[in-house]
Amino acid sequence: MGGILIQCQDVWKNYGSQRALQGLSLQLESGKIVGLLGPNGSGKTTLIKILNGLLTPDRGLVLVDGQEPGVYTKSIISYLPDKPYFAGWMKVTDLFDLFEDFYEDFDREKADHMCRALQIDEGQRMKALSKGTKEKVQLILVMSRRAKLYLLDEPIAGVDPAARDYILTTILNNYNPEGTVLISTHLISDVERVLDEVLFIQYGQVIRQALVDDIREREGKSVDELFREVFRTVPFGGGEW
Amino acid sequence: MLKKLIKYDLKSMSRAFIPMWILAPVVSLLLSFSIRGTIAWANSSIPGRQMLTLGNGILTAVMVILFIGAGMGLLIMTVVFVIQRFWNGLLKEEGYLMFTLPVKTWELIVSKAVTATLISSISAVVGVFSAIILAVCSTEEVVRTLAMAWKYFLSYLIHVDPIFWIDLVLFILVLVAGTVKSIYHVYAAMSLGHLFQTHKVVGSCVSYIGISMVVSIITNIIGTVVSLALPDDWTYYWGFTYREGMFGMLSAAYLLYMLVFALLETMVYHVITERILSTKLNLE
Amino acid sequence: MEWKLDDNRPIWIQLQEQLTRKILSGWYRPGERLPSVRDLASEAGVNPNTMQRALAGLDMEGLTVTNRTMGRTVTEDQMVLEGMRVTLAKEIIRQFYESAAELGYTKEQALELLKRRDG
Numbered sequence: 001m002g003g004i005l006i007q008c009q010d011v012w013k014n015y016g017s018q019r020a021l022q023g024l025s026l027q028l029e030s031g032k033i034v035g036l037l038g039p040n041g042s043g044k045t046t047l048i049k050i051l052n053g054l055l056t057p058d059r060g061l062v063l064v065d066g067q068e069p070g071v072y073t074k075s076i077i078s079y080l081p082d083k084p085y086f087a088g089w090m091k092v093t094d095l096f097d098l099f100e101d102f103y104e105d106f107d108r109e110k111a112d113h114m115c116r117a118l119q120i121d122e123g124q125r126m127k128a129l130s131k132g133t134k135e136k137v138q139l140i141l142v143m144s145r146r147a148k149l150y151l152l153d154e155p156i157a158g159v160d161p162a163a164r165d166y167i168l169t170t171i172l173n174n175y176n177p178e179g180t181v182l183i184s185t186h187l188i189s190d191v192e193r194v195l196d197e198v199l200f201i202q203y204g205q206v207i208r209q210a211l212v213d214d215i216r217e218r219e220g221k222s223v224d225e226l227f228r229e230v231f232r233t234v235p236f237g238g239g240e241w
Numbered sequence: 242m243l244k245k246l247i248k249y250d251l252k253s254m255s256r257a258f259i260p261m262w263i264l265a266p267v268v269s270l271l272l273s274f275s276i277r278g279t280i281a282w283a284n285s286s287i288p289g290r291q292m293l294t295l296g297n298g299i300l301t302a303v304m305v306i307l308f309i310g311a312g313m314g315l316l317i318m319t320v321v322f323v324i325q326r327f328w329n330g331l332l333k334e335e336g337y338l339m340f341t342l343p344v345k346t347w348e349l350i351v352s353k354a355v356t357a358t359l360i361s362s363i364s365a366v367v368g369v370f371s372a373i374i375l376a377v378c379s380t381e382e383v384v385r386t387l388a389m390a391w392k393y394f395l396s397y398l399i400h401v402d403p404i405f406w407i408d409l410v411l412f413i414l415v416l417v418a419g420t421v422k423s424i425y426h427v428y429a430a431m432s433l434g435h436l437f438q439t440h441k442v443v444g445s446c447v448s449y450i451g452i453s454m455v456v457s458i459i460t461n462i463i464g465t466v467v468s469l470a471l472p473d474d475w476t477y478y479w480g481f482t483y484r485e486g487m488f489g490m491l492s493a494a495y496l497l498y499m500l501v502f503a504l505l506e507t508m509v510y511h512v513i514t515e516r517i518l519s520t521k522l523n524l525e
Numbered sequence: 526m527e528w529k530l531d532d533n534r535p536i537w538i539q540l541q542e543q544l545t546r547k548i549l550s551g552w553y554r555p556g557e558r559l560p561s562v563r564d565l566a567s568e569a570g571v572n573p574n575t576m577q578r579a580l581a582g583l584d585m586e587g588l589t590v591t592n593r594t595m596g597r598t599v600t601e602d603q604m605v606l607e608g609m610r611v612t613l614a615k616e617i618i619r620q621f622y623e624s625a626a627e628l629g630y631t632k633e634q635a636l637e638l639l640k641r642r643d644g
Contacts, residue, residue: 071343172566
């Protein structure tokens, strides 16, 4: 395990009057698989987009591998967005060419190999591919890089359980072990086995950061159970329990 | 990195344009033939020529519509593409890809601008070329007239003032700089529109108009100041105008002014665009 | 052999238990080289760090030996294997008595029941 890879200090972000991050602070080391867990609208996507430079924070310090988001941090971050971002005319090979051209850590052979294993025709245009195949191509692109930081925004949302297993196995088998993987999700029971550490995020703040096995050891419960406890909302009309 | 970006932008833009660039001259060639046919039929003495002329006339009319359509299409497509490649390519989902590439923001913008300039220039050249084809091939007379004009032009060039060449080069530079400036004007407007929390499109349009107004106020002020400051017969002393030559009226000084102003405008737009996308980017 | 994991207990402890059982049952033979951390982790669907921790636990117990050229192999020391077998057996017996006690049997009665069933 290495040194500090991500450092956020008192980061604020609003969308107009809507608050997304409210003084979020956190530190993450390299060499870990970390779950970014929180209900919808808690700020998970905002945090990820601030880390990779798609959003500019209103205030606060953000450092990735010691540098503010910029050309260097982008060269070491591999990002899986919450929705596909391709231009429809591009072929799978065009995308691989693009990644090969711009990212030094992109392993073309690995990408080709994964495509063959999944029987994806690299000559196909993106717009001709099904939604599921597009997501697979995206995953191949992201996991074929030997990045220092993988930012995976809801990689398993909206796919069937078999595809979930496939995605998680792909991540486990292909990530760079010296790098850190940050997975945002609200489907905790599906991912908790692969995690080292979890960050619970709510109202734009980290409310808990813990090692997964510590939670199990000390509290004798799964991360999923703890999550349900922490984020339990009283149903309307229920009053105090 | 900039080279690689331009390569990708060119690839994405030229895909849609190459068919148009081929289509436009072909349509004008076909059109010129049908015009020629109509004239030939009308002048002939074959029985039933009215019907044939009418038929050919309809065909010609269709071709004219096609030609105008192709020309308009090329123009509109160019404008739409300049806007769309920036808006969709940087400020929507595709921006996720572009802004996570390890490149500087200015490289992304310059790449888009260079590509858009190239596409617009080629479209303009193709448009002019198509019009010439249409004119040249339509009638024998036009061919003859044009040939004479060309001959006259060549003989004229022999004893032309060397300053003509400066004018010509300046004129072309002004055209190109004007294109770049107009493209950047749109970029700056869209970047300003991106700052709006909601109604970004409306914001962009308002910004575009706003910028135009500011620029026109500034140019008016400069124009007034300059015309007041200079003596009425300044052009005489400078010896720039009323020279012989096709650009006699557009004196080198004025062309130079237009060029410098366009470059200045471009720089301001670039700085606005770059600063906004570097420090205020919000791809929600 | 399937991996059975329960999310309520530390995963690495469960992995270590199951690996121990695999070694004692002869799934992995003495002297045999274990798959890499990554392969094992992928097979079990867990994080390599977690698997690493479980394997380090096996090293601590002496059930596996890490050696630079061979990687991680199962120990050939029968004493250690036997010792671990006894430890696990004792634990099972302890649990048996405990469960029997909950049903109201004394140790002797429980043992008597066990013997009768065997015969």
